[in-house]
Amino acid sequence: MRKLLQHLYTNVSPAERGASLLAGAYFLYDALGKEKKSGIEAVLAGYLLYRGISGNCFVYNAIGKTKPDNRSRNVNIQLKMFVDKPREEVYTFWRNLENLPLFMEHLESVESLNDSISVWEASLPGHVGTLRWKSEIVKERPFELLGWQSLPGSSIENAGKVEFLDAGEGTELHVVISYHAPGGIAGESAARLFNPVFEDMVEEDVRNFKWFIERDYTF
Numbered sequence: 001m002r003k004l005l006q007h008l009y010t011n012v013s014p015a016e017r018g019a020s021l022l023a024g025a026y027f028l029y030d031a032l033g034k035e036k037k038s039g040i041e042a043v044l045a046g047y048l049l050y051r052g053i054s055g056n057c058f059v060y061n062a063i064g065k066t067k068p069d070n071r072s073r074n075v076n077i078q079l080k081m082f083v084d085k086p087r088e089e090v091y092t093f094w095r096n097l098e099n100l101p102l103f104m105e106h107l108e109s110v111e112s113l114n115d116s117i118s119v120w121e122a123s124l125p126g127h128v129g130t131l132r133w134k135s136e137i138v139k140e141r142p143f144e145l146l147g148w149q150s151l152p153g154s155s156i157e158n159a160g161k162v163e164f165l166d167a168g169e170g171t172e173l174h175v176v177i178s179y180h181a182p183g184g185i186a187g188e189s190a191a192r193l194f195n196p197v198f199e200d201m202v203e204e205d206v207r208n209f210k211w212f213i214e215r216d217y218t219f
Contacts, residue, residue, distance in 0.1 A: 010055035017052045024048030081173045081206045084214050090171040091143045091164045093213055103208035106201060117151070131155045175206060 024045045031041035051057050083090050093099055097118050101107045108121040108130065116137045123130050133154030139147035139161065149159035158179035165172040 017055055021049065021052030024052060075179055077175075077177045077202050079175050079203050079206060081175070081203075081210060082167055082170055083173060083210050084170045086169070087164045087166050087171040088143050090173070090213060091146070094162060094164075094209075095146060103212040104205040105208065106205070133158070173206065175202070177202060 024047075026045075027041050027048065028045035031039075031045055097110045097112055100110050106123050108123055109119075110121075111119045113119060113134075118135055119132065120135055121130055121132045133156055134151040135148050135154075135158075136151055137146065137148050139145065143164060145161060145163050147159075147161035150157050156179060158177065160175070160177040162176075163174040165174065
């Protein structure tokens with residue numbers, strides 16, 4: 001094994017390696033600690049632990065990256081969802097941002113300070129901590145589009161938009177979320193590795209929204 005590792009590139013920075021080790025340990029604990037064991041989390045944990053110990057990333061190998069770097073990029077999540085409710089009703093419910101914690105499991109609260117600025121608080125995966133930030137609605141076309149971004153000084157930089165499109169008697173949602181994970185390149189690296197997990201979280205939240213608004217909810 002030692003000889004094999006000697007032939008692998010060290011293409012993961014020390015900060016990323018530390019983040020991988022911590023995240024791997026967390027996912028391993030979470031996978032084995034559940035009553036229903038998670039094979040996917042166990043595999044992810046094993047890969048992260050390998051990445052942290054060896055300093056080598058298979059994904060980086062595949063794209064030809066042979067050295068660690070400190071470049072920073074956004075992490076992007078996109079999804080589409082059909083909701084069996086009229087577009088105006090769907091938009092009106094979403095536009096009241098304080099409704100969002102009703103269906104977004106990891107969103108603890110949203111407090112509207114005025115018509116465009118609000119304070120958000122969310123729990124991290126595994127409830128290992130919380131994040132708090134201010135967000136501003138920067139683009140709005142009533143019943144069609146809602147765009148937002150975090151304000152300077154926020155604990156996590158993020159932006160996103162939701163498009164509301166007619167789809168027969170229902171609505172098609174186009175959701176785009178872009179963010180910088182806290183912790184600089186280490187946080188971003190972990191976020192990229194966990195992107196499928198975060199994407200599942202976002203999709204689950206939107207599915208919760210679909211379930212919530214399609215039932216006989218009274219505005």
